Amino acid sequence: MVVIEPIKPTPPVQESTEENSSTATTAEEILHGTGNTVESATAATSGNDSDGYETASETELNDPDREPEKNNKTVSNHDNSDGDVRRGVKEEERKEESESGDNELNEKALVQANDAKLEGNSLFKSALYEEALLKYELAIQVAPDGPYSAEIRSICHANRAACFSKLGKFEETIKECTKAIELNSTYIKALLRRAEAREKLEQYEEAIADMTKILELDQSNDQARRTIIRLKPLADEKREKMKEEMIGKLKEMGNSILGRFGMSTDNFKAVKDPNTGSYSISFQR
Template identity: 70%
Template sequence: MVVIEQEPEPEEKESPSSSSAKNPRGSSRVPEESEDGGGRGGSDDDSFEDALTQDQLNERALNQANDAKADGNKLFGAGQYDDALLQYERALQIASEVPSSEEVRSMCHANRAVCFLKLGRYNDAITECTKALELKPSYVKALLRRGEAHEKLEHYEEAIGDMKKIIEIDSSNDQARRIIMRLEPLAAEKREKMKEEMIGKLKDMGNSVLGRFGMSVDNFKAVKDPNTGSYSISFQR
């Protein structure tokens, strides 16, 4: 996924106060002491930080987060998925303290999910997509990627559920419809397989109990009543 990021605004440094000002006696001016006993003098960086408003600090942090995300995108494009993960995590750490940063954080989580998909770490991909969706519930790409991870793990019902959520958001999404059509037979096959496995386990359990009495579940036959749909059990030797 290629994301074009806006370059951050160049930081402007506050011009340092003149250090050549003289007191009436001609000696260099000594910084006045503050109430806590410390001098008012400080580095230019400290003066710059103090001069910034909270909105400006938030904007600068958000620019730094976007830069880290852009670096992650470049690394992802180069196939360096582990390094890309680190950059997305760095962006998340920076943006976590910035109000109204849900957009960039949701994108970083979704991008981390793609990295995990490439690395075959499907459970981690699901976790990251879920975090992205907590920040942005209508994030279609995150739903698609979580559905893909569920499919890789043969969680067909969960994958279908994500595709249905996409259609609720965008009824014209043909990709989600095609995925549902492809996954429904796989989900039905898995349900049938699970049912057979469950019946087999129940038979084994029944035989372990009935075997003490010289019987097995094969001695019992279930007959369905076509009128009521209920079953009657008959014993056969």
């Protein structure tokens, strides 16, 4: 009888086990960071692939921590915008308050100016012209500048002109009337008062010009029409008188020069043309 011995299993090769162990150890070291790590290997690989230009990594581009910065900037921009709006509103409110305050001051000033004007009127009625002048001047000074106060200032200048006219100061009357007309070009009473003062000073042509302006504004003003008719002969007479005076002065000057040559202005005769009113000079020995 044949006896069959069981086959003994072949023992594993030791080198193979050590190799696996070495491999396992190496993997374990890699996992625990004691050997060459994945990050190191990756870094080495990427370092070899670099072309020398520094670029943003994928992590930097997709970093969720960077998003809030954008959001914060957006919020900051919104905050700045809201701040600008609030500042604009406050500035507008301050402007409105300032305008409101200015309007209130102007209204008070107008009331004070009108009170001074009324006091001046009372003094004028009492023939206290010097005192009335002061009140009208006060009203002009108190009244604020601007078109809304032009009327009261114009009236006060015209009233001052009336005071000067009563005092016989016609030059001052003309000045005050001119100021009143500058503020109100259609102020007929001021034009009339200035024309009267100019007539007093024998400024007939200027007075006629004022009366003509009055007729342009009011064609039914008979006083202006009558005054123009009355003043025209006076203006013509004065013009002729001025010509004669001028000729007399020229003769005196001419004689002083012509006398050196044995002549005088008597050798020259001025002849008036009846059609044109001009003069021609003729020489006579």
